[in-house]
Amino acid sequence: MSWAWFHRFGSAPYFYRVAGRLTPWFAWPAGILIAIGLYGALVVAPPDYQQSETVRIMYVHVPTAWLSLMTYSWMAVAAAVGLIWRIKVAHAVAAACAPAGATFTAVALASGMIWGQPTWGTWWAWEPRVIFELVLLLFFLGYLGLRGAIDDPTRADRTSAVLAIVGIVNVPIIHYSVEWWNTLHQPASILKSGGPSMPWVMLWPLLVMWLGFTCYFFVIMLTRARAEVLRRERGGSWVRNLLSQDGVAGSA
Amino acid sequence: MTPLPSTFSAAARVLRRDLTLAVRRAGDWLQPVAFFVIVLLLFPLALDPEPARLRLLAPAALWIAVLLSSVLATDFLFREDGRDGTLELFAVSGQSFAGLLFAKTAAHWLLTGLPLALVSPLAALSFGAPAAALPGVLAAVLLGSLSLSLLGAVGAGLTLGLRRAGALLSLLVLPLAIPTLIFGARATALAIGGEDASAALYLLGALAVFGLTLAPLAAAAAVRISLE
Amino acid sequence: MPDLSIQHLHVWRGERHVLRDLSLVLPAGQALQLLWANGVGKTSLLRTLAGFLHAEAGEVRWDGRGLRDDGSTWHRDIAWLGHELALKGDLTPLENLAFAVGLRRRVTTPTLAAALTGAGLHPAFHGEATRHLSAGQQRRVALARLALWDARLWLLDEPASNLDAAGQRFVAEVVAAHLRGGGSAIIATHQPLALEGVPHRLSTSVADLA
Numbered sequence: 001m002s003w004a005w006f007h008r009f010g011s012a013p014y015f016y017r018v019a020g021r022l023t024p025w026f027a028w029p030a031g032i033l034i035a036i037g038l039y040g041a042l043v044v045a046p047p048d049y050q051q052s053e054t055v056r057i058m059y060v061h062v063p064t065a066w067l068s069l070m071t072y073s074w075m076a077v078a079a080a081v082g083l084i085w086r087i088k089v090a091h092a093v094a095a096a097c098a099p100a101g102a103t104f105t106a107v108a109l110a111s112g113m114i115w116g117q118p119t120w121g122t123w124w125a126w127e128p129r130v131i132f133e134l135v136l137l138l139f140f141l142g143y144l145g146l147r148g149a150i151d152d153p154t155r156a157d158r159t160s161a162v163l164a165i166v167g168i169v170n171v172p173i174i175h176y177s178v179e180w181w182n183t184l185h186q187p188a189s190i191l192k193s194g195g196p197s198m199p200w201v202m203l204w205p206l207l208v209m210w211l212g213f214t215c216y217f218f219v220i221m222l223t224r225a226r227a228e229v230l231r232r233e234r235g236g237s238w239v240r241n242l243l244s245q246d247g248v249a250g251s252a
Numbered sequence: 253m254t255p256l257p258s259t260f261s262a263a264a265r266v267l268r269r270d271l272t273l274a275v276r277r278a279g280d281w282l283q284p285v286a287f288f289v290i291v292l293l294l295f296p297l298a299l300d301p302e303p304a305r306l307r308l309l310a311p312a313a314l315w316i317a318v319l320l321s322s323v324l325a326t327d328f329l330f331r332e333d334g335r336d337g338t339l340e341l342f343a344v345s346g347q348s349f350a351g352l353l354f355a356k357t358a359a360h361w362l363l364t365g366l367p368l369a370l371v372s373p374l375a376a377l378s379f380g381a382p383a384a385a386l387p388g389v390l391a392a393v394l395l396g397s398l399s400l401s402l403l404g405a406v407g408a409g410l411t412l413g414l415r416r417a418g419a420l421l422s423l424l425v426l427p428l429a430i431p432t433l434i435f436g437a438r439a440t441a442l443a444i445g446g447e448d449a450s451a452a453l454y455l456l457g458a459l460a461v462f463g464l465t466l467a468p469l470a471a472a473a474a475v476r477i478s479l480e
Numbered sequence: 481m482p483d484l485s486i487q488h489l490h491v492w493r494g495e496r497h498v499l500r501d502l503s504l505v506l507p508a509g510q511a512l513q514l515l516w517a518n519g520v521g522k523t524s525l526l527r528t529l530a531g532f533l534h535a536e537a538g539e540v541r542w543d544g545r546g547l548r549d550d551g552s553t554w555h556r557d558i559a560w561l562g563h564e565l566a567l568k569g570d571l572t573p574l575e576n577l578a579f580a581v582g583l584r585r586r587v588t589t590p591t592l593a594a595a596l597t598g599a600g601l602h603p604a605f606h607g608e609a610t611r612h613l614s615a616g617q618q619r620r621v622a623l624a625r626l627a628l629w630d631a632r633l634w635l636l637d638e639p640a641s642n643l644d645a646a647g648q649r650f651v652a653e654v655v656a657a658h659l660r661g662g663g664s665a666i667i668a669t670h671q672p673l674a675l676e677g678v679p680h681r682l683s684t685s686v687a688d689l690a
Contacts, residue, residue: 086534138427145423149414153494158477159410163424166406166470170428173462177431180455184438235495254585254630256556262583269571269579276570337564344530345583346555479532 012229013238015089019222026218033212040205055119059205061111063213064104065129068136069171070217071101075143076168079161089225091157092232094164095147096224100217102140109133128182132175139167153232262347263355270359284325284364285371291317292375303380310379311440315433317375318368318393319400322429323422325364326404329356330475334412343479350472357405357468365397381444388443388453395456396436402463403428409474432459482543482557483507484529484633484664489538491521491528498524502538504689508632511655511665511680513672520686522668526635529666530560542633559631561639565622569611573601573621576610581628592628599624600650615642623654634658634665640673648673 041059075097082090112130117123124130143160150156233239257265274281295313296306333339333356342352372393373386381389407425411417439452484506491499498521506512514522527533529540531547531554540547545554567576577592596606599620605613610621619642626634640651652673655665659678667673672682683689 086536135427135430138423142420142424142427145420146410149411149416149420154492155477155480158480159474162470162474162477163410166428169466170431173431173459174427177434177455181434181438232495256584257582257586265579265582269568269575272575273568273570335564336568337562337566338568340530340532340560340562340564341566341580341583343532344555344558344560346553347583480527480534 012089012092012233012236016226016229016242019226023219023222023226026215026222030212030215030219033208033215037205037209037212040208055115057111057115059209061108061115062206063210064111065108065133066210067213067217068101068105068108068133070214071097071104071221072136072139072164072171073168074221075101076164079164083158083161083165088157088232089229091161092228093221093225094161095157096228097221098140098143098147100220100224102137102144104217105133105137105140109137128175128178131178135174135178136171139171143167256346259348259351262345263351266342266352266355267359270356271362274359274363280328281363281367284321285367287324288317288321288368288371288375291320292378296379307380307444310376310381310444311437313379314372314375314389314393314440315396315437318372318396318436319426319429319433321368322365322397322400322404323407323425326360326401326408326425327418327421329360329405329408330412331408331417334475334478339475340479343476349476350468353405353409353472353475354468357401357471360405361398361401365401366394369394369397376440376444382446384446385443388449389440391453392436392439392443392449392456395453395460396432398460399432399456399463400429402460402467403432405471406467406474409471409478412475412478432456435459482632484666485539485541487539487541489525489528489540490536491524491533492536493524493533499528499535499686502686502689506664506666507679508664509659509662509679511659511667511675511678513675513680513682514666514668515670515672515682515684516668516686523637526560526562526637526666526668529633530558530635531555557632559626559629559634561622561626561634561636563637563641565618567610567618567621570609572607573610573613573624574606576621577625577628580625585630587628595624595628596621599627599654616644616647619643619647620650623651627654627658632663634663634667636665636667636669638669639667640669640671652676 037059041056075094078090078093078097081087082094109130112133113123116125143163146163147156147160150159230239292313295309299305299309330339330353333342343349345352369390373390376385376389377383403425404421406428407421410424411421414420435452435455439449439456442449442452484504486502486504489499489502490497502525504512514525516522524533528535529547535547542554543557545557547554566580567573571579573596574589574592577596578587578589581587581592593603593606597603601613601617601620601624605617610618613621619639623639626636634655636655639655640648643651648671652675655667655673656675656678658665659675659680
């Protein structure tokens with residue numbers, strides 16, 4: 001019975017409808033949580049005794065860094081589902097995740113740089129986390145590059161799915177090897193976020209922002225996936241019905 | 253119907269064929285080694301070749317040259333066979349597709365990875381490494397080149413037949429090669445410094461074993477998709 | 481003797497629904513020549529039967545084996561000849577055959593030489609690099625490989641292209657000999673092969689098969 005659900009969910013119009021209905025359930029919490037988190041980050045939390053106001057960039061940097069990894073994981077899982085069970089919608093989800101993931105990674109890197117400059121006097125530090133984000137960005141760019149280089153859409157979907165799976169398998173290995181490299185060269189990391197333990201007044205905005213950004217990720221993922229599904233199925237009758245229902249004139 | 257020859261004998265047959273073909277076109281196979289030498293040459297020219305600094309630089313220069321030469325070499329792992337229909341022949345032969353592709357990867361390593369590994373002690377010497385370091389350098393590059401060939405096979409499978417295959421191949425394979433680079437450079441640095449490099453070598457070996465179990469499957473999956 | 485049975489086959493290439501609800505039965509000892517126009521799906525059908533292309537729906541059965549079951553047993557009885565001949569220019573015809581046939585079965589050099597001679601390749605050429613042979617000669621080598629491949633179902637995609645009249649007759653003879661031995665063949669071709677004395681069907685459009 002769950003198999004039937006699985007395949008139904010894979011059907012494009014069903015996915016489009018369900019994803020559309022789920023989106024507000026993530027959008028409202030995202031907006032509210034981020035608003036609360038921002039208030040906590042910018043107003044309530046005290047300036048760090050070392051980093052003063054610039055520590056507040058952490059409230060954007062940490063969630064986006066987390067999101068970049070989460071996006072890649074989702075992308076790899078969706079790609080695997082599409083590859084193994086040949087469900088086209090899963091490939092659309094994976095394709096939708098990639099540009100968003102690249103953006104999150106770029107924002108994480110940029111916010112990291114903004115945080116680093118006034119705090120430690122350097123725009124860039126070859127720290128494990130920075131390197132990891134950079135590698136993740138390269139993974140996303142590689143995925144997008146591979147997709148772009150293949151003309152046949154089915155081959156593009158399936159080949160990039162193999163790449164995404166290879167990537168996700170290698171992520172822990174790369175993370176471990178870079179950490180290992182770091183212990184050889186820099187016993188004390190300079191990028192410790194907030195010190196040994198964060199006081200609750202600084203921690204709760206971070207958690208709220210993290211939760212809010214996660215909801216935001218789902219909003220982005222669902223919306224982009226729906227758009228991707230529409231684009232792929234634009235020749236289908238259900239799409240034409242949808243457009244005529246919405247009052248868009250024309251004989252598609 | 254006569255029974256199918258074993259996977260092993262079929263793989264051995266592919267290996268032998270690829271080596272025979274390479275012997276008949278020997279010029280092709282010198283290119284990765286030549287490229288290796290060129291990249292190495294660029295390092296001292298780009299800085300002041302003061303002996304102590306060169307010795308410090310040796311692991312980095314050596315491994316960057318190995319990585320770039322490997323990626324260059326992998327470009328043509330499957331290309332010819334993809335173009336002339338041999339990969340299709342493999343796919344309908346009834347033999348294990350991953351096994352036959354692995355045999356090709358093994359032949360490719362013998363023709364590119366192994367020569368690089370054998371030249372690397374000389375390269376290390378030219379950067380001021382002591383003679384006692386050479387076995388460690390050889391071991392490190394030998395193990396590292398295995399992982400690089402396996403990763404290269406995956407990259408070659410993913411980019412088979414694409415227009416901009418070369419540049420894309422580098423973008424896909426080099427990030428995946430980072431662990432190999434880190435452990436390999438570390439092993440080389442320890443060897444040159446006269447210290448015990450076994451921990452780093454074990455890690456290199458572990459990467460090679462991990463690659464051996466998964467890379468052929470990923471490469472076979474990617475190539476099959478390109479045949480569709 | 482096994483028949484090939486295809487039921488309600490659906491195949492997509494990207495977004496194109498190339499094969500719609502295709503069904504056919506090919507009895508043993510018979511050949512089916514597909515004379516369809518370009519782009520209608522004859523290569524897609526052959527590639528699906530060869531296991532390269534995935535069929536979204538439908539059943540294909542041969543000798544009790546299903547196409548969607550374990551892929552490796554399906555290929556036990558299939559021979560494929562596509563647009564590319566899978567011959568290495570740097571190897572001799574003998575070496576090319578020894579390699580390819582050797583993947584399928586044990587075979588001796590005299591057998592290979594006899595097959596090449598039987599395919600119309602003069603012994604003087606057996607030891608030449610294959611790239612020195614003409615296109616027609618190379619195709620004869622590929623057809624010799626086909627005969628030695630030891631498979632009852634042949635899937636041939638334009639086997640007689642680039643061949644002169646004598647070459648076309650040769651291909652027809654090879655296929656006919658195969659059919660007389662109990663084998664079957666599906667052939668995509670622009671010009672029908674003159675298969676005399678053996679049962680064969682010609683299909684000029686997909687609708688023919690219904």
